[in-house]
Amino acid sequence: MASPTRQRADAARWHTVSQVLAVLARRPGITRAEMARELGLASGLATEITARMRELRLLTEAPAPVRGRGRPTTVLRPHPEGPVVLAVDVRQGQWRQAVITVEGQPHELRHHRHRSRRPETVLGAVRKTIDHALTRYGGRLRAVSLAVAATIHDRHLVQASTLGWGPVDLDTLTSGTSLPLLIGNDATLAAAAEARTGAATAAGTALHLIVEAGIGGALTIDGRPVTGAHGAAGEYGHLPLGDRELRCPCGARGCWELEVDGRALARHLGEPAPTDPHGYTRDVLNRTGHDTRARQAVTTVAQALAAGIAGLVNIHDPDLITLGGLGPALRDAARVAFQNAYTGGLMTSHRTQPPPVVDATHGDDGPLRGAAIIGLDHTTSEAALANWATSSRSPDRGPARR
């Protein structure tokens, strides 16, 4: 079917094209001249690359606003018929979606409430959106990237405690479509978002931790989350930093998150375990102004959080730590205690310049943005670009519906 010439063209090097797209995602609205400087491209190559990418429907060029002397340059923009990715974030109570172009900006951002918590209902709604996107974008849709508040193992959803789900087969979402489905834990993807477009962009190695119902997170190295052998890494809440007498629903004992989230606060206050740990924590935090016992409980929890983070600094040696979810609130409610527990838990060699613990910037959108990033990474990989080129180049088939 494919001629020898075609085959060779498919095997061409997409390295530079991929680089251009990576820079475009990092600096949306960049001009062609800046791009060439950033990548050290000779002007001739810049001409050739942009021409090729235009032809491949990867980007368009618009006249750039003039700045001083010199021949005007152009602004690089996603092509109106270029590849897109559908990012989805499934969490407790609601799910979100966004469509992303090569520029990395989320479009068509939408939130939906779950009609029921049953997996079939939720996944059915997501599936509908995917089908809708397929009819709308056809061959332009290159991947679906899913963030889910659940334990992931080899692309399988093993358990989602906040959703009340056991094992769920996620491949039904794209079965029959030949669309690649990327799956990631929500905290892991939020970490990717912080590392790429959030508070940790300057860090080579960063640790993102999010306190919600439990503690999740991920270590990122050069913007890529460390996902482990089966994509299950990052369950920091289940490191046994806590009281060995306490049994965790995960099956282990002494899990860190039992000392940090709403369950810990309830224990310290002698109240029953909350059904909604997140809301409960907010309530207790609001009481700290006048309620001494609440303040004391929050302080203890903040110390447990800080001491754990210090231990993680000892093993990971990150440039910085980003805190998400309730983390910043817990820290702000007991700043001094937090800071003392943090530096006190560091090895002395880290104490001269302790890695800063900063608030995450993406908030609730972290997982969705992370999913977008991972999806975009996939779509702008050299292999995927070669693939896009073959479907884009043969006008007889067009960017085919699949």
Added chain:
Amino acid sequence: MASPTRQRADAARWHTVSQVLAVLARRPGITRAEMARELGLASGLATEITARMRELRLLTEAPAPVRGRGRPTTVLRPHPEGPVVLAVDVRQGQWRQAVITVEGQPHELRHHRHRSRRPETVLGAVRKTIDHALTRYGGRLRAVSLAVAATIHDRHLVQASTLGWGPVDLDTLTSGTSLPLLIGNDATLAAAAEARTGAATAAGTALHLIVEAGIGGALTIDGRPVTGAHGAAGEYGHLPLGDRELRCPCGARGCWELEVDGRALARHLGEPAPTDPHGYTRDVLNRTGHDTRARQAVTTVAQALAAGIAGLVNIHDPDLITLGGLGPALRDAARVAFQNAYTGGLMTSHRTQPPPVVDATHGDDGPLRGAAIIGLDHTTSEAALANWATSSRSPDRGPARR
């Protein structure tokens, strides 16, 4: 000085050459035909690459022992005038050295006892060896790779408790020579050795832990250790998994290693803290046959080790864990307790197929072999090869002494 032609040649792609060397190090004594198959090289390219590498003094070819029909092929061997790396491992009581060719096998392996523990004495002896290697190998010596039993931070030795060293400037080892000096923590490099040529070669993500005086180790991803922002990652012994009441010499509290090494055994047995935790642990292990209290203490320690490992599996999700130092002995002395504590500490999602905990294979040579690997990685990187080519190609200067 350099002609345009030369410049362009320097900027040539060393990718394939680097790949060939990587395969050569993984499979010493490989034939040219096998190499071509492994890398998927067309026979024409194999011819061209080997010719170039011969010319660059990167390898030589010798007739391969004949196997069945077909035109005989050749065995690829390091060039007698090819690049070499000096690997050094400095530890308590002694230091070791080896010279490594592109094949990765250590040559001229030597052990030296420290004449005194003073840093000046030890580093002076190492410096002498480096100078000696420089006169012997000249421009062939491309890097010195140092493993040291110490906390490393931004290429600086911060503290070496077993050696009794405070901050030490290591750059004196190569000052004035323009030789690249690579520095790594001993446990980190042992992890690299296990991942590349040891028990974890099949694993994509592996965790290596070594119990000596304290616990060190590293996570490896595709054979590369995760070193953190300043090369200080891997201090697993200083994760606060233990008793918060115990103060660690590192400055923190509740460090894991206080529950696992000789100090823990002494505490459990009501004996004074040992000056030599390693030897003390060996003694206690030898007593377990007849001494019930010793057996009980070892069991407790083995459980602390196993429970910690389980927690690390929860956060890292490795394919497997390699245990070095006293780890295997502790485990073997209380197999059932270890196994129960291990699986008991895992999240249920990891329990169906818990990552195996296996003995490390390199033993005491791990750090030296790891240093060799890192040094070789550096020397066979594309940039370093381009560098080698420029000095190798201009016969007027020869492989210059620097």
Added chain:
DNA sequence: TCGTTTATACTCGCGGTACGAGCATAAGGC
């Protein structure tokens, strides 16, 4: 012993990428 089979090595032309020199172009500044 000599053709046949098999596995590998060598030669050569082609397509493709990237570089860089030189030229063209479109703005502001004087």
Added chain:
DNA sequence: GCCTTATGCTCGTACCGCGAGTATAAACGA
């Protein structure tokens, strides 16, 4: 209206890797 400045475009060149075709060196078999 020229000069300066910044950028885009054209084109020749070097080099890489592919693949088809050919050559070579061994074992095998009649």
